Amino acid sequence: xxxxxxxxxxxxxxxxxxxxxxxxxxxxxxxxxxxxxxxxxxxxxxxxxxxxxxxxxxxxxxxxxxxxxxxxxxxxxxxxxxxxxxxxxxxxxxxxxxxxxxxxxxxxxxxxxxxxxxxxxxxxxxxxxxxxxxxxxxxxxxxxxxxxxxxxxxxxxxxxxxxxxxxxxxxxxxxxxxxxxxxxxxxxxxxxxxxxxxxxxxxxxxxxxxxxxxxxxxxxxxxxxxxxxxxxxxxxxxxxxxxxxxxxxxxxxxxxxxxxxxxxxxxxxxxxxxxxxxxxxxxxxxxxxxxxxxxxxxxxxxxxxxxxxxxxxxxxxxxxxxxxxxxxxxxxxxxxxxxxxxxxxxxxxxxxxxxxxxxxxxxxxxxxxxxxxxxxxxxxxxxxxxxxxxxxxxxxxxxxxxxxxxxxxxxxxxxxxxxxxxxxxxxxxxxxxxxxxxxxxxxxxxxxxxxxxxxxxxxxxxxxxxxxxxxxxxxxxxxxxxxxxxxxxxxxxxxxxxxxxxxxxxxxxxxxxxxxxxxxxxxxxxxxxxxxxxxxxxxxxxxxxxxxxxxxxxxxxxxxxxxxxxxxxxxxxxxxxxxxxxxxxxxxxxxxxxxxxxxxxxxxxxxxxxxxxxxxxxxxxxxxxxxxxxxxxxxxxxxxxxxxxxxxxxxxxxxxxxxxxxxxxxxxxxxxxxxxxxxxxxxxxxxxxxxxxxxxxxxxxxxxxxxxxxxxxxxxxxxxxxxxxxxxxxxxxxxxxxxxxxxxxxxxxxxxxxxxxxxxxxxxxxxxxxxxxxxx
Amino acid sequence: xxxxxxxxxxxxxxxxxxxxxxxxxxxxxxxxxxxxxxxxxxxxxxxxxxxxxxxxxxxxxxxxxxxxxxxxxxxxx
Numbered sequence: 027x028x029x030x031x032x033x034x035x036x037x038x039x040x041x042x043x044x045x046x047x048x049x050x051x052x053x054x055x056x057x058x059x060x061x062x063x064x065x066x067x068x069x070x071x072x073x074x075x076x077x078x079x080x081x082x083x084x085x086x087x088x089x090x091x092x093x094x095x096x097x098x099x100x101x102x103x104x105x106x107x108x109x110x111x112x113x114x115x116x117x118x119x120x121x122x123x124x125x126x127x128x129x130x131x132x133x134x135x136x137x138x139x140x141x142x143x144x145x146x147x148x149x150x151x152x153x154x155x156x157x158x159x160x161x162x163x164x165x166x167x168x169x170x171x172x173x174x175x176x177x178x179x180x181x182x183x184x185x186x187x188x189x190x191x192x193x194x195x196x197x198x199x200x201x202x203x204x205x206x207x208x209x210x211x212x213x214x215x216x217x218x219x220x221x222x223x224x225x226x227x228x229x230x231x232x233x234x235x236x237x238x239x240x241x242x243x244x245x246x247x248x249x250x251x252x253x254x255x256x257x258x259x260x261x262x263x264x265x266x267x268x269x270x271x272x273x274x275x276x277x278x279x280x281x282x283x284x285x286x287x288x289x290x291x292x293x294x295x296x297x298x299x300x301x302x303x304x305x306x307x308x309x310x311x312x313x314x315x316x317x318x319x320x321x322x323x324x325x326x327x328x329x330x331x332x333x334x335x336x337x338x339x340x341x342x343x344x345x346x347x348x349x350x351x352x353x354x355x356x357x358x359x360x361x362x363x364x365x366x367x368x369x370x371x372x373x374x375x376x377x378x379x380x381x382x383x384x385x386x387x388x389x390x391x392x393x394x395x396x397x398x399x400x401x402x403x404x405x406x407x408x409x410x411x412x413x414x415x416x417x418x419x420x421x422x423x424x425x426x427x428x429x430x431x432x433x434x435x436x437x438x439x440x441x442x443x444x445x446x447x448x449x450x451x452x453x454x455x456x457x458x459x460x461x462x463x464x465x466x467x468x469x470x471x472x473x474x475x476x477x478x479x480x481x482x483x484x485x486x487x488x489x490x491x492x493x494x495x496x497x498x499x500x501x502x503x504x505x506x507x508x509x510x511x512x513x514x515x516x517x518x519x520x521x522x523x524x525x526x527x528x529x530x531x532x533x534x535x536x537x538x539x540x541x542x543x544x545x546x547x548x549x550x551x552x553x554x555x556x557x558x559x560x561x562x563x564x565x566x567x568x569x570x571x572x573x574x575x576x577x578x579x580x581x582x583x584x585x586x587x588x589x590x591x592x593x594x595x596x597x598x599x600x601x602x603x604x605x606x607x608x609x610x611x612x613x614x615x616x617x618x619x620x621x622x623x624x625x626x627x628x629x630x631x632x633x634x635x636x637x638x639x640x641x642x643x644x645x646x647x648x649x650x651x652x653x654x655x656x657x658x659x660x661x662x663x664x665x666x667x668x669x670x671x672x673x674x675x676x677x678x679x680x681x682x683x684x685x686x687x688x689x690x691x692x693x694x695x696x697x698x699x700x701x702x703x704x705x706x707x708x709x710x711x712x713x714x715x716x717x718x719x720x721x722x723x724x725x726x727x728x729x730x731x732x733x734x735x736x737x738x739x740x741x742x743x744x745x746x747x748x749x750x751x752x753x754x755x756x757x758x759x760x761x762x763x764x765x766x767x768x769x770x771x772x773x774x775x776x777x778x779x780x781x782x783x784x785x786x787x788x789x790x791x792x793x794x795x796x797x798x799x800x801x802x
Numbered sequence: 803x804x805x806x807x808x809x810x811x812x813x814x815x816x817x818x819x820x821x822x823x824x825x826x827x828x829x830x831x832x833x834x835x836x837x838x839x840x841x842x843x844x845x846x847x848x849x850x851x852x853x854x855x856x857x858x859x860x861x862x863x864x865x866x867x868x869x870x871x872x873x874x875x876x877x878x879x
Contacts, residue, residue, distance in 0.1 A: 087833035091826055120859040121835050234826075265821065268832035269839065272859075311846075319849035440864050444850035447866070548827045548869050549853055550834055553862040 030078045030105075031070075031184055034098060034129060035113035036122050037084030038554045040141045042066075044113060044171035045081040046566065048181070072178060073185055080107065086121070088128045088228075090235045094474055102132055103221055109135045109188040111180070113171075116140045116153055119283055120275055126162065127271045131194040131224040135187040136164045139180050144170040154282040161278055163195055172560065194223035197274040198267060206230055206250045213243055231264050306433075306555040313434065319441050326434075328520055330425040334369035334418050335505050336516035357382065367516070372417035373502070380410040396595075396602050404591025404696055405584065411695035412579050412688045415499040419575065420568060422498060426464060427567040431559035435460055436551065443549055446531070448791050450538045452476075452549040455485045459530065462492030463523075464571070466727035469494075470734055483739055484537060486731055487746050490720050491530035493523055494727075495571065496578075496687035500718055503691050504711050506701035522715055529720065532783055533750060538790045578686055586682055586689050590696045593646035641697065642671065650674030653681065660717060660755045663763055665707030667714040675699055676714060686724050709762020713755045721751035803877050807842065808854065808870035815843040816875030823872040835859040836873060 035041045049068025066081040082101055083094035090096045102110060112129050114122040129136060140153065159166040165187060167180040198204055207226045214222035228236040230247055237244050247263070256266060313322060332340075346354065347361040354366050356374030366374070385406050392398040429435055439456045446456060455476055462469035466489050476482045493501070501522050505515030596602055641647050654674045661667035667676040675697040683690040694700070706714060722728065722744060732740050757779055765772030810816060818840045821831055835858055836842075842858040853866040 087829075089829050089833060091830050091833065118859075118861050121861055124833070124835065264829065265832065265837070269837045272835060272837050273839070314846065314848065314855075316847065316849055440848050440853060440855065441850075443864075443866065444848060444852045447852075548830065548866070550827070550830050550863065550865045550869060552834070553855060553864050555862075 028069075028076050028078055029108040029185075029188055030080060031109045031111055031181075031188070032080045032082055032102060032107040033111050033113060034082050034102065034125070035084060035141075036086055036115065036118075036125060038552065039084065039113050039115040039118075039122060040171040041084055041113045042081060043560075043563070044111075044139065044141065044169070044177075045079060046562075047171050047174045047177055048079050070181060073181060077181070077185070085125065087125060088224075089231075089233060092474065092476070096235070097474075102129070102134060103224070106220075107134065109137060109184045111137050111139050111184055113139045113141050116142050116146045116168075117149075119153070119279060120272075123275045123279055124271055127197045127274065128224075130162065130164070131196050131221075131227055133192065133194045133221050133223070135184075135190060135192045137180065137184045137187050138162060138164055138166040139171075140166055140168045141171050143168040144173050144175065150285075152284045154284070158279065158282050161282075164192075172562075194221060196223060196227060197278075198227070198270045199274065200256075200266070200270060202254060203230070203263070203266065203270070206247070206254075209250075210243060210246060213246070214240075227267065231267050304555070306557070309556050310437070310553075314437050314441060323438060323441055326429075327523070330422065331520040331523065332516050333367050334421045334425070334516075335502060335519040336367035336370065339365040339367055369418040369421045370515075372421070373414060376417050377414045380406070380414060385410065399595065400588070400591055403698075404587050404595075408587030408590065408692035408696045409579055409584055411503075411700070412499060412583055412692045415502050415691070416572070416575065418502055419495050419498050420572060423464065423495060423568055423571050424564065426460075427564040428559045430460075430567075431557075431563045433554045433556040436553050439551065440553060446534075447549075448535075448787075450790075451481060451484065451534055455481055458485055459488065459492050462489050462494060464495055465574075466490070466492075466494050466723050467730045470727060470730040473734060483735065483743070484534060486734060487537065487743050488530040488533055489727070489731075490723055490747055490751075491526040491533065493526050493719055494687065494723070495575075496724065497690075497719060499688055499691040501715065503694070503701060504704070504706070504715060507704045507706065507711070518711070522719065525716075526719055529754065532786075535783075535786050535790050538793075539786050575688075578688065582686050583688055583692050586685055587692050587696050590646065590678075590682065590693050593649075594641055594644045594697055597644055598648070642674070646678055646697075647674060650678040653677040657717075659759070660752070661706075661710045661713050661759055663766070665705065665766070666710040666759060666763075667706055669710070672699060672703075672705070680718060680721065683718060684722060684725060686726075687718070690718060707762075707766070709759055709766060712762060713759035716758050717751050717755035719751070720747065720754055722747045803879055805875055805877050806871050807844075807856070807873040807875050808867040810844045810875065810877065812844050812846055814877060815841060816877040817841055818873060819876050820874040821872065822874070823869070827869065828872075831865075831869070831873070834863055835861075836863075842873075842875060 033041050033045055045066065045068060048070045068079045068081070070077040070079050080101065082098040085095045085098045087095065088099045090099070101107070110129060110132075112126050114126060126138060138159075140155065140158075143153075146153065153168075155166050155168055165183045167176060167183050169176040169180050171177075196204075196207070198207065207223070207230055210226035210229055211222045214225050219225060225236060225240075229240060229243055232244070232247065251263065254263075256262075313319065315322070342364060344364050345361065346363075351360065351362045352358070354371060354374075355362055356371075356376075356378035358374065358378075385402055388406075389398070389402055392402070429438075438460065442456055443452060446452065455473075458469045458472035458476070461472050469489055469492070470486050473482045473485045476485060501519045505518050642651065651674050654668055654677050657668050657677045657680070659668075661673075661676075662669055664670070667673065675694060676699075678697070679690045679693040679699075682693040694704075723731075728744070731743055735743055761772060761775050761779060764775040804819065805816065807816070807818075818836060818838050820838060821828060821836055823831065840858050842856050845855040845857055845862065847854055848864075853864050854870055855862055855864045856870075857863075
């Protein structure tokens with residue numbers, strides 16, 4: 027078996043970047059705490075033997091505060107890696123070394139990788155490496171994970187270290203406490219438990235996991251506690267040990283950090299705790315400004331959607347015809363009323379490439395047969411409908427990746443915490459939710475960073491409110507249709523995303539109303555310094571998404587389009603009914619004396635009456651018709667999505683969306699619904715969007731939820747997703763339809779709904795205030 | 803003068819004397835370096851007035867006022 031080296035370190039210390047540099051893989055890196063929620067593995071190949079590298083979640087401590095800390099702790103203790111590489115951010119030595127002092131207590135070979143040494147050098151600061159290594163008792167190697175400096179020497183040092191056993195050592199200096207630790211350690215050794223020193227110290231701290239595992243030894247600690255009385259801490263061992271670590275660090279290591287002698291004035295300021303005014307601070311002053319912080323946040327979000335989905339840049343009316351219009355609209359031949367955004371521009375050219383260049387040309391040369399229909403209407407139609415949104419989705423991810431990598435994401439949590447807390451969530455829950463804008467699967471997994479089970483459950487239930495990348499094609503498609511919704515496509519998409527966030531707040535409130543629990547989980551979070559998004563990190567993220575998207579289009583979605591094509595072109599007699607050039611005799615298939623209306627009369631472009639295939643009688647059509655009864659209330663009037671002859675197609679699309687959300691668009695394309703043929707009014711479009719947004723996510727996300735939730739909570743979550751989407755889509759359609767009938771009716775319905783929501787809000791916020799008062 | 807951390811004005815600096823609270827929250831505060839003796843400077847308030855951002859041990863930490871209320875600091879007059 028090859029050797030295994032585990033990477034451990036604080037969140038945001040460059041651990042995943044190091045992992046990527048060592049293994050050459052493109053694990054996802056972001057600039058906020060909690061990006062790696064489960065361990066990742068890769069291989070380092072530049073030594074005599076291959077080394078498995080395990081990237082553990084970023085942690086501040088080995089206490090079981092969050093489940094990711096438990097993952098890291100258990101991995102090191104139970105899986106016994108051959109060496110632990112502890113990454114320490116050289117620019118933030120003090121807090122990073124706190125974890126190091128805990129890792130040192132475990133009986134495992136260890137090497138400290140002092141990361142970001144390039145930044146240190148740039149600032150003119152130095153750290154006395156040799157002295158640090160001597161005092162820690164383990165090798166220390168200066169590296170830069172980003173610039174890939176010194177990685178080979180790090181791995182060599184780790185390899186050397188892994189060949190020898192290492193006994194745990196502690197930095198605790200209090201004699202009485204050491205005496206107690208010694209006694210507990212002997213007890214553990216007697217019980218033949220590995221890593222006795224680590225367990226002994228954790229037990230003395232009365233660590234939750236430790237006291238649960240060894241109740242018999244707790245008495246020993248408790249007895250000792252009574253005889254113990256420190257002058258500052260009394261017998262509060264938890265505080266005493268945490269303090270011992272930090273005191274040791276400031277006494278023994280702070281002098282190893284030599285600041286740039288030219289910046290001495292600043293250093294004395296720093297000693298008092300006020301930091302120098304870095305560029306990061308200046309940016310932060312603006313972005314989290316008391317007054318401008320929230321408007322800037324909303325503006326940034328809007329611009330992202332405007333540049334991705336906007337039909338007219340900054341709403342400037344520019345009328346274009348001819349060559350200019352053709353250039354901006356991807357040869358559509360239609361005049362334009364504004365310069366399209368980059369996203370729309372790219373999408374229209376992409377569409378020109380697939381529709382005009384490939385599908386139309388193939389249609390001209392291929393014979394009229396079932397396989398032509400399968401290839402053009404089924405496979406190419408469905409898959410290209412999904413792929414045509416690649417440019418827009420990549421652009422959206424590009425913006426999200428920049429927000430993430432620059433460090434703005436954690437500021438969003440900072441800005442919004444107050445608003446979110448009212449509904450029983452912390453700003454921290456917002457981080458997995460923001461991940462949800464990318465994909466629900468990692469987002470649901472990221473809820474592990476939440477320490478409170480109930481908050482985690484609530485966050486997973488709200489996850490569908492955050493429109494994932496796979497749902498974006500649905501909005502993009504609706505944003506392109508010919509009615510009101512299409513005329514203001516960017517605003518429509520923006521309101522979907524904002525509406526999702528608002529709905530999350532309302533749902534949280536609603537769930538809170540029926541919960542007896544009034545606990546609010548704490549919000550104690552690091553705010554990392556801003557840095558320029560690294561092209562490599564952003565590129566890695568985009569590549570990962572693109573790969574994922576293309577693989578999905580080539581597998582699940584491809585298979586789905588074939589199945590949908592089959593079901594929609596074959597009747598229950600398993601006969602291919604969509605024959606070309608059908609005469610009336612072919613068209614009606616006589617079976618047992620019944621004439622099945624597979625074909626209906628329609629007027630073609632030349633004004634002639636001809637027979638066209640009636641999909642309603644296909645297998646899918648009949649199934650869809652029965653589904654339609656079920657979804658009927660969500661859009662039953664003209665312009666609604668369950669109305670009329672196309673109604674069943676939307677219903678089928680929502681079901682295939684369970685396989686993958688891109689399938690909604692793919693299915694609609696196979697069934698002949700595209701931007702030109704969708705006839706939804708605003709009420710219908712919003713109802714359809716709301717149902718698809720809030721409903722049960724794809725199977726992959728259901729799987730992730732199953733991994734995080736136990737037993738009945740999982741099933742309740744599925745039920746919640748479905749019920750909520752149905753109810754909300756119904757409410758939206760109700761309000762919308764009322765406006766279509768008369769403005770005053772719409773107003774009354776709106777007031778009733780809003781009133782009910784505000785009422786809930788008042789009750790919950792009152793209860794919340796009481797809960798906080800009790801805690802304080 | 804002894805104060806609670808949430809009572810400090812933006813820009814004020816103090817030394818932590820005592821950390822209250824219990825269980826995981828207290829543990830978390832310790833792990834993040836909020837221990838007696840640490841110097842803490844209040845940097846700013848969030849746009850909605852809460853949470854607050856502080857600098858300690860060379861990095862930026864954000865916590866809510868209710869949590870800051872558990873922390874006693876000594877402020878120079």
